[in-house]
């Protein structure tokens with residue numbers, strides 16, 4: 001077993017985590033950056049795998065320059081011993097241990113490797129949780145066909161390995177994130193047949209203040225839209241994918257246009273051929289670790305469960321800060337600003353001289369948050385998607401639970417919240433523990449009980465005392481913060 | 490014996506059951522079957538208490554002769570007869586994953602094996618089937634069991650059920666027979682007529698009733714206090730590990746002999762005794778830890794570690810199997826480790842069915858039968874005196 005002792009442990013090496021780590025380290029604090037990924041950058045700045053062939057990440061990655069310079073600086077500080085970089089470390093438990101935090105990790109990018117090498121525990125006086133988010137998925141008829149992937153998955157294929165996901169691609173779902181995905185695919189040789197966007201950017205007209213506050217963000221989107229135009233990619237607003245078609249694998253999709261009331265307009269349904277469908281319905285923040293620590297949470301505008309933080313990014317638990325998507329989905333720029341604020345605040349609490357550029361940072365955060373909130377309101381998930389889920393539509397792939405079983409758990413058996421549905425019908429009980437179906441199960445449960453999604457519905461899937469699968473033999477080994485003892489008995 | 494509750498119009502139930510866990514669900518079903526009108530009320534969702542955090546063993550093997558074994562035998566018979574009840578296109582048993590697969594208790598040393606032999610002999614006198622299995626024949630029962638065991642006993646009558654499904658379907662059957670189930674509605678007080686309890690008050694309404702049943706599990710002490718009586722139920726925390734789904738490699742519920750001692754122990758400190766079993770879903774459940782730490786909800790890594798170590802020791806094949814989750818519950822226990830069942834002489838109209846500690850799933854049906862018998866004025870099938878609500882000491886003044 002390996003143990004490390006640092007002042008501050010930053011969990012997550014995405015934009016928020018890197019910014020927090022650098023801010024604290026520059027202030028003189030000894031920092032460990034812990035991330036499950038093998039290379040830094042998180043979901044957003046996915047570095048290409050070594051030997052992935054010729055590439056120009058700068059063309060793919062927004063903010064790549066900031067990322068490389070931050071990364072270089074952290075590497076430099078790692079050379080001096082100020083920064084400890086722990087990649088490929090999957091945190092499965094965080095616990096209070098006296099006046100410190102014990103961060104227990106298993107090694108290996110894949111759960112199957114977790115038993116093979118010795119575990120690592122990082123002891124830290126302070127914590128910054130920058131655990132990011134993953135693709136939010138919704139079931140629809142045919143979504144389990146091979147060829148249907150997540151928008152984030154397509155992006156990852158492009159960024160990580162520079163493989164073009166397929167020949168004829170459709171990008172669908174909602175949100176500005178669909179545009180860079182489509183643009184990246186088009187620029188790497190895929191024929192993007194269409195972008196199917198459930199909402200319309202015209203909705204931003206309702207939020208002039210938010211848009212003015214973050215003009216750069218809209219510019220970004222306009223840039224992608226322009227490039228898509230050059231690639232002859234049609235963006236269909238207020239359209240949804242009604243079903244994926246094909247028998248053994250995807251051959252096309254059925255799309256329809258939505259009217260003002262969010263219904264499919266009669267006569268607008270049509271079929272588009274494609275080999276790959278990349279779907280994105282926003283993101284689900286990863287809250288396992290904050291919940292293990294007992295951090296207070298709330299529902300964000302986009303109906304995500306997020307960590308509640310104060311002006312310093314401090315959580316309700318003393319000694320723990322949170323930044324980035326875990327506190328609300330808002331993109332890399334916002335995550336970077338929040339990470340920096342969190343890193344500085346954590347450093348200051350350790351006695352470091354870290355007041356720095358507080359005011360401008362906070363102003364920037366507030367305008368980026370305003371924009372994010374407007375974005376969530378402009379790009380909601382249309383009701384029609386869940387309405388189209390028939391009893392036969394598969395919701396949980398691990399446990400093969402269909403939407404009918406979820407409906408029956410509510411209607412016949414009397415479940416009133418998602419946790420009960422999970423106990424009675426098993427959605428979210430399999431290998432991925434609800435990462436894929438948790439949000440959908442929460443929404444379907446709420447629908448059948450005739451109410452809006454609530455915090456407990458989402459907690460049912462995020463509340464896990466073991467954040468990632470751990471082999472029994474590994475779990476059986478004594479941990480750093482306890483005395484080895486006899487065999488229980 | 491209290492009067493038979495009387496029906497008084499549509500707004501009054503014969504019986505209000507406080508708690509929609511397995512015990513409340515079973516009592517509601519048995520009471521409706523006996524012709525009573527029933528309202529179940531719970532402060533949370535159905536099966537949201539300990540029932541939603543327990544394993545589903547229905548055991549005779551771990552019980553020493555005494556009132557709990559009598560209740561377990563009664564319950565075992567109830568589960569068997571309910572198993573065949575037609576439900577939808579199948580049976581109740583199949584719907585709630587009731588498996589009559591039997592238990593296997595193993596001992597690591599000769600002294601423990603001798604202890605098991607003595608227990609088995611006493612249990613057999615009372616109708617429990619217990620078959621000695623010599624060490625060299627254990628692989629026929631459990632091919633993957635460690636060979637570091639001296640021998641064991643097979644208990645063919647031990648069963649397993651999916652407790653949440655069982656509770657939900659019992660409530661559903663009760664609703665079909667006319668019961669009402671109110672959820673997310675905490676009981677905040679009692680309606681009284683002098684000494685007599687005449688219903689409950691919730692945060693939303695008054696529910697008048699001929700009788701009130703306190704089936705509030707680990708929170709039953711608080712509910713009893715609302716009626717001015719003391720029932721000392723306290724939490725005893727337990728963890729279960731759940732593995733990834735596997736092909737069937739563990740056939741019985743298998744546990745080490747020291748489990749019996751731990752279950753009956755008075756110690757507050759962390760104890761784990763290894764219990765391993767496969768489920769219909771393919772996952773393997775690993776229990777059981779016991780510690781008295783109030784309602785502490787922070788995860789205890791030592792407890793998880795001891796559970797994992799015990800499982801790997803019993804089944805070395807599990808070493809590389811992944812644990813997907815761990816869950817925790819608070820068993821409702823009384824100082825003498827016996828449940829509280831029956832009418833409360835200190836508050837006429839109030840009945841209890843609570844405090845079943847680590848065996849409430851298994852004991853629920855027998856409890857429901859006894860409660861119903863006493864509600865309708867039939868002599869209870871087994872002596873209720875050991876389960877008396879007023880056995881613990883003086884009444885708290887109102």
Ligand SMILES: Cc1cc2nc3c(=O)[nH]c(=O)nc-3n(C[C@H](O)[C@H](O)[C@H](O)COP(=O)(O)OP(=O)(O)OC[C@H]3O[C@@H](n4cnc5c(N)ncnc54)[C@H](O)[C@@H]3O)c2cc1C
Nearest residue numbers: 508510512532538539540543546676706818848849850851
């Ligand atoms: C780890 C673990 C493993 C276990 N394994 C087994 C096993 O293998 N076999 C077995 O038989 N047993 C097992 N048990 C024990 C079993 O789970 C319990 O004995 C049983 O679930 C108790 O059921 P109950 O209905 O009495 O309580 P609960 O299920 O807790 O139900 C009580 C209900 O009362 C409600 N309530 C409380 N206060 C109020 C109020 N004021 N107003 C309204 N409602 C209220 C609660 O919300 C709750 O829903 C295990 C327990 C644990 C923790």
